[in-house]
Amino acid sequence: MLHGSCCCGAVKFTLSSPPTMMGTCHCTRCRKVGASALVFVKRDAFQLTSGADVISTYKPEAPYMYNRCFCSKCGTSLGEVTSDNETFPVSANCFDDELNLSNSFHEFVKEKPHWYKIGDEAKQFQEHPHS
Ligand SMILES: [Zn+2]
Ligand SMILES: [Zn+2]
Numbered sequence: 006m007l008h009g010s011c012c013c014g015a016v017k018f019t020l021s022s023p024p025t026m027m028g029t030c031h032c033t034r035c036r037k038v039g040a041s042a043l044v045f046v047k048r049d050a051f052q053l054t055s056g057a058d059v060i061s062t063y064k065p066e067a068p069y070m071y072n073r074c075f076c077s078k079c080g081t082s083l084g085e086v087t088s089d090n091e092t093f094p095v096s097a098n099c100f101d102d103e104l105n106l107s108n109s110f111h112e113f114v115k116e117k118p119h120w121y122k123i124g125d126e127a128k129q130f131q132e133h134p135h136s
Contacts (some may be wrong), residue, residue, distance in 0.1 A: 006020070007020040007100045018086065020090045023104070028094075028134075029127075030111075039096075040096040041096035042108065044104060048090040048092070059077045072085060110130060
């Protein structure tokens with residue numbers, strides 16, 4: 006069982022099976038909300054154990070469609086933990102336990118500031134990997 010939480014501890018979650026994939030998004034939105042390294046988790050495996058009442062959701066304007074959740078007390082970016090999708094991204098930084106996987110791709114590299122140097126061999130995509 007993997008455990009995760011926000012900075013102040015109000016939000017806590019568990020994950021009963023390890024995430025399947027990690028990706029890093031360099032788009033301006035992920036960068037500003039502080040959730041660039043994301044792991045993809047299965048809805049069945051993810052359990053919010055506390056803090057549902059303090060989670061705020063930022064809904065971006067179209068054409069952007071991914072709602073971003075964060076702790077309204079400390080501002081920690083959580084990913085898309087209130088998503089209804091079968092699989093959704095959770096901010097890798099929120100995990101208290103070590104994750105046994107490493108980054109497998111970089112997306113939106115075209116929006117990456119040049120002061121950030123990619124330091125791994127993972128595949129790079131200018132936009133979404135599927136586009
Ligand atoms: Zn918090
Ligand atoms: Zn992004």
